[in-house]
Amino acid sequence: MGATDHEVLAAVLRIADGALQVLAWQRALEPDRGRWALPGGRLGADEDVETSVLRQLAEKVDLREVAHVEQLGVFSDPARVPGTRTVATAFLGLVPTDADPAVPADTAWRPLSARDTAFDHGLIVAAARDRLRAKLSYTNLGFAMAPREFTISALRELYVAALGHAVSATNLQRVLTRRGVLEPTGALAPPGPAGGRPAAVFRFTDRTLRVTDAFAVLKPPGEHGRGAVP
Amino acid sequence: MGATDHEVLAAVLRIADGALQVLAWQRALEPDRGRWALPGGRLGADEDVETSVLRQLAEKVDLREVAHVEQLGVFSDPARVPGTRTVATAFLGLVPTDADPAVPADTAWRPLSARDTAFDHGLIVAAARDRLRAKLSYTNLGFAMAPREFTISALRELYVAALGHAVSATNLQRVLTRRGVLEPTGALAPPGPAGGRPAAVFRFTDRTLRVTDAFAVLKPPGEHGRGAVP
């Protein structure tokens, strides 16, 4: 029984111009020449997949810009790539909207709707988007998309872009503050050219993943409307 | 850069005697001789990991007994097993409480609390238990632990065993029926020797995984208290 190769792949997402984008590079060689592939590469002998994906990303984008990375799963269809059998461990990565890391010449931020993806990488991007959407609603994952400090309306635009549906600024603010996810910095942002009341500036209280709405039902007795369990 | 081996491992759980059990086999050879390992094995050249885990399980337990299988993730610490570098894809499997499949002589159902697990398999079992607990509260995953037909109090005992805390039969019934997860068969179960009102018999409406409590908050506008989106 032959050994298989193992690669790690990262769907690194960010929001720009009101839409989700994914980091990809254009293949210069066959197979799938001209199509766009996710960053990644072979798993090294002395690293686990988490270490490996961080190492590989460091070659494409400054690691300090990546706010969050998590495993999505294994993609292992024997025909997923031509040539040597290769199993992939896929990751979701998130870069804040205000970070604009330098990327290599063959690499670009592309809309999620693009179809000319290499191999099965379109499946991985779809899984990444679904994971992001799900976790935005029951964790503090917004911290990984947002700048350090922001106004509620700016945050609202990020949630709209990520979730793909309307979000009320009023309720977004209330939900996130009630859960202790957001806190005001005390500063005010100057109004735009059209005027208007200056917006309060907020930040996320944590910048690591936290589940804020643990399980909806069947909580242990006595935990009535308590929400998260730390 | 050397190729790595790839194995699949399954933490197959069921409930017996009011507690969760995991299927494991006792190693007869070094390394980790005498310790208990999860069923699994090498990934074949012509199969993906999902196919592989089902094939490997068929050798330990009748496949028709396994009601649900899903991927947990990749375990890839370079030192996780001695010898050739081996990456594992771990799965959660569930067997209904009334199925009692024949298992090989070296294989047994063991309590989750057992410590004499081989390699990093204890980590995998813990991940499986956590996944089960989480999904019980926002999906219909109970179908994979329960018999075809059951009373609410029998189902309650399963939930207690899986979740590890008290569950009210009253609220369990209401939550699951409101969500359309359970339906009465119309039959009644005879009371026990001590008497009592005969219990209504229920079944799960679906026997495949369905998310019933999609996202707690930030629903699309107009979806007020609608819960799941099909």
Place this chain on the structure above:
DNA sequence: CCAAAAGTGTTGCGGATACACCCATGG
């Protein structure tokens, strides 16, 4: 008639949404 087990009615709480209303700024 009593104990035991199952099931229903009812109350209260709290999170989430929606919407009306008030606030602060630029022109």
Place this chain on the structure above:
DNA sequence: CCATGGGTGTATCCGCAACACTTTTGG
């Protein structure tokens, strides 16, 4: 003083949990 954008107050809805109460059986 008006348009614009930001923020708060408040009503309503609804799921869930808790608990009292009724129903149906065996002894």
